[in-house]
Amino acid sequence: MFTSVGLGDTLLFRAPVETSMDLMTVDRVLEGKVHRTMAELYDRAVKLMREHRSKLLAIADALVERRFLTGAEVESIMANTDSLPPPE
Numbered sequence: 001m002f003t004s005v006g007l008g009d010t011l012l013f014r015a016p017v018e019t020s021m022d023l024m025t026v027d028r029v030l031e032g033k034v035h036r037t038m039a040e041l042y043d044r045a046v047k048l049m050r051e052h053r054s055k056l057l058a059i060a061d062a063l064v065e066r067r068f069l070t071g072a073e074v075e076s077i078m079a080n081t082d083s084l085p086p087p088e
Contacts, residue, residue: 055081 025031049056058081062069069077
């Protein structure tokens with residue numbers, strides 16, 4: 001996405017998605033930007049999962065039980081499940 005749709009500092013189109021990975025092998029600045037962004041997004045995802053662990057577990061339990069949930073069912077679980085602090 002950094003190279004094909006302008007994610008980053010500019011809207012510069014550098015390569016189609018199919019060949020973007022090749023650019024990272026020669027462009028260390030690009031590689032660093034992608035690595036930093038991926039690390040930030042990973043940390044954000046982990047933080048959200050920790051904050052909403054009880055809700056995620058409730059959804060997982062419902063999926064194990066029923067194998068399928070509608071959007072309304074997920075919304076209901078989210079609304080009716082208290083967020084608990086993450087385990088130590």
